[in-house]
Amino acid sequence: MNRSMRRGLTAVLASLAMLLTVVVAPVVGAHADTGSDTNGDWSKGLTQEQINSSYGFAKWVSVTAKSEDERADARRAINKLESDMKDDPSFTKLGSDGDATSLANTRKALQEDVKSNQFRATLTNEPCRMDLPAGKGRRCNDPNKRLAAQQLNLQMLLNQQFVANAVRATGGHWGIGDAQGITSSDDGYKDFYNSEVSNYDKDMTDGKLDGKAADGSAVGETGHYVNYVGYYWRPVQQQYGEYIYASIGLTGTAWHTTVQNYYSKTSGSVNDPYMPGWGFPNDILPEDGEYISNQNMTLPENLLEKFDQYTAMLDASTTYTVSFDPFGGTTVPTQTVKKNAKASQPADPTRSGYSFAGWFNGNTRYDFNTPVTGNLKLVAHWTANTVYRTVSFDSAGGTAVTSQKVVDGSKAVQPKAPTRSGYSFTGWYNGNAKWDFNTPVTSDMKLTARWTAIPPQTVYRTVSFDSAGGSAVASQKVANGSRAVQPKAPTRSGYTFTGWYQGSAKYDFSRPVTGDLKLTARWSRNQQPSKPSKPTVRRVPVYRVYNRNSGLHHYTTSKAENDMLVRLGWRDENRGGSSFVTVGRDTPGARPVYREYNRRSGNHNWTLNKAEHDMLVRLGWRDEGIAWYTSPTGANVYRLYNPTRYHKPKHGRGNGGGEHVYTTSYGEYLSVIRAGWRGEGVAWKTM
Known part of the structure; x- marks a missing residue:
């Protein structure tokens, strides 16, 4: 057969x-070094298959x-x-x-x-x-x-x-x-x-x-x-x-x-x-x-x-290669593992903007307790991190706008438009380009406000004059913020004109007009001439107090104001009396002392010099009129100036920089000059 x-x-x-039923065999491709048996080289001439x-x-x-x-x-x-x-x-x-x-x-x-x-x-x-x-x-x-x-x-x-x-x-x-x-x-x-x-x-x-x-x-x-x-x-x-x-x-x-x-x-x-x-x-x-x-x-x-x-x-002589694809992360070395042994779990790779989610074999998370039975390639999986971007707003002189934290790739919320006196808001700009709030934010950014100046409109105020029985005085149209012109004094038979009054206060024509105004004349009845007598001079004390917090001094003719400030914590520097004594305005030869206020530093200034007064007002100081009158004769009141730039930390005391101090003590005057202040000579006279 x-x-x-x-x-x-x-x-x-x-x-x-x-x-x-067909059975799927293990992954092939491993290296096997079988060697020779003590009873003979049984593998000689054999292929791996x-x-x-x-x-x-x-x-x-x-x-x-x-x-x-x-x-x-x-x-x-x-x-x-x-x-x-x-x-x-x-x-x-x-x-x-x-x-x-x-x-x-x-x-x-x-x-x-x-x-x-x-x-x-x-x-x-x-x-x-x-x-x-x-x-x-x-x-x-x-x-x-x-x-x-x-x-x-x-x-x-x-x-x-x-x-x-x-x-x-x-x-x-x-x-x-x-x-x-x-x-x-x-x-x-x-x-x-x-x-x-x-x-x-x-x-x-x-x-x-x-x-x-x-x-x-x-x-x-x-x-x-x-x-x-x-x-x-x-x-x-x-x-x-x-x-x-x-x-x-x-x-x-x-x-x-x-x-x-x-x-x-x-x-x-x-x-x-x-x-x-x-x-x-x-x-x-x-x-x-x-x-x-x-x-x-x-x-x-x-x-x-x-x-x-x-x-x-x-199995004892078979090894497999376990490689790692970091998928954009840091490199992980390849491992050589014996058959049925376990791969070592490496240190987690890193990747900017991502969190490591594990090693995967295909779509399955790899378990490092699994015996290795073939060559293996593991791929890193990643989860994107949530990244926040800061969008800040520079109002460029307008009202403040709060910055925003925005998820990377999302959009910032357009804030309420800021405001600025005398200007119209035209939009937020990123550099020279107007920002579109529908644009995704992908980095920190600073947006700056842009403004258009509003042309000024002249507003006029009416200043009328009630002569109170005297000759008529024409009313005036005054631009808002300007000053009224003091008119020629009216006349009234048997009376002497004493001034224009707003209510009970004598009006100061150096003050800016900010609203409609009605001024009333005041008169004094003339008397029969009598034998001349020596004029009586009215003494007006000036008090000095010191603010420990700001480092600034203040001067006032009001004892009530002085006492109130002392109760509020100011230091009384009058030594039981006053700093110096001035005179009433009706004193023959009396000269006015003007007062100005610096809104930035909170500093007051007193000067006998009308030109200095007007210059400071032009520079932005607030005109606070006449503080008191000074005698043409008497003891000297010296003026000192602190040339240090004014500074006050958020939680500390001010340095008193930029202020003027007035003293009747020549010794104090010299001592302060030696401390670095500038001596400016005699300011005015005191009784």
Whole structure:
């Protein structure tokens, strides 16, 4: 019988493979340095793909196994697989993902065979063997019997992996062997097949041979059955051999079925192969890839333990590369990790404007407690930080506007327009460009107000004069803020004109007019001439107080004002009297002393010089009229000036800079000059 017929007979076991599900193998690409075993360089000449397959496993066993039976079984398995692959090279790609020979699928195949034997042990009745002679078969329906555990070897494992690949490639049964393919001359075997399939076509989870698990998933446990294939005769050392192939493995995801082979030393009945204790003699079959022997038959778990030793040896020398893509962040070094070891979690990278959100493998956050089973590239994920920008407003002389904190990329809120006396607000500007408040803010910025001056409008005030019985005086139209012109004094028979009054106060024509005004003349009745007498001079004391907070002095002719300021905390510097004494305005030769006020520093100034007074008013000092009158004769009142620029800290005292101080003490005058003040000579006279 030729090789093709023999392969057809052995391969029909792949009818189960239609129920199989492809298993995705681990990531490839690792470096494996297997080295040499003490029992020989088993990997010499092997490619990485061959090492990562059941073929490499068999090579390792053929060199390192302790017993000759194990090594011979491995050699036969290698030769058989090489022979099959030579005839049909398209069916098997050693070690590749999804191929039956991959390490992952080889492990699953052996695990499925362990499950198969566990399932057999649960069956209470073996099939009835009606075709066996009396006394040579087992009884039917014996509740005390269990199916014996099936054994296999590397030859069966690798042969059926090739068959499984062929079934997957052809999409169905490969070769002949189902019940319908058995010829009429094999009716006895057909009956045997039919009785076996009813017992073994059972799902381990729900009892249905439907390719689905109990939970409905598509990858199910497909059950078990013994598939009668057929037989052929071949002379071996003047005898005949008969081969019965039976699939006993749990097929499912493992891409594997096992084969049991029996040999009859005689040419007796076809029933002989089912007699207990029969099998192939190891010494009559050559190791040429043509035949499968029952050499080194063992339980699946024993072969699985051996396989685990092989993969552990590979794992110990296999390393993978774990690289890190910081995705715009700082660089993270690549790691080299042994297979099934864990990568070390690196220090978090940094990225301006972002917070690190973790390392991801695809869309899944990577767990550094996960064993590494292949080359790995982890990508950093980031969360954008919330960045705030400051928008400040310079009102350029207008009312203050509060700055804003704006989320980067958002818009500032246009504030209420500031105001400025004499000006019209025209908008906020960023440099020379008017700012559009619909523009997103992406950096700190300062906006400046722009103004347009409002042309002044002249407002006139009316100053009317009531002569109170005297000659008429024409009213005047005076621009707001200007001064009225003192008119020529009216006349009244028998009376002397004493001045123009606003209410009870004599009007000072040096004051600016800021509203309509009515001035009334006052008169004194003339008396008969009498003998001249020495005029009486009215003494007017001037008091001096000192403000410790501002560092400034104040002078007043009002004792009530002096006392009030002292109660408010000002220091009384009058030593129980007054600072100096002036005279009433009606004193012959009396001269007015003018008072001005500086709004910025709070400083007052007193001067006898009308020109100085007018100059200060033009410079912005407030005109506060005549403070008192001074005698043309008497003791000197000296004037001193502090040339230091006025300064007062927010929580401290002022330095008194820029003020004038007046004293009757020449000693004090000289002492203060030595302290850095400027002496300005005699200001006026005191009584």
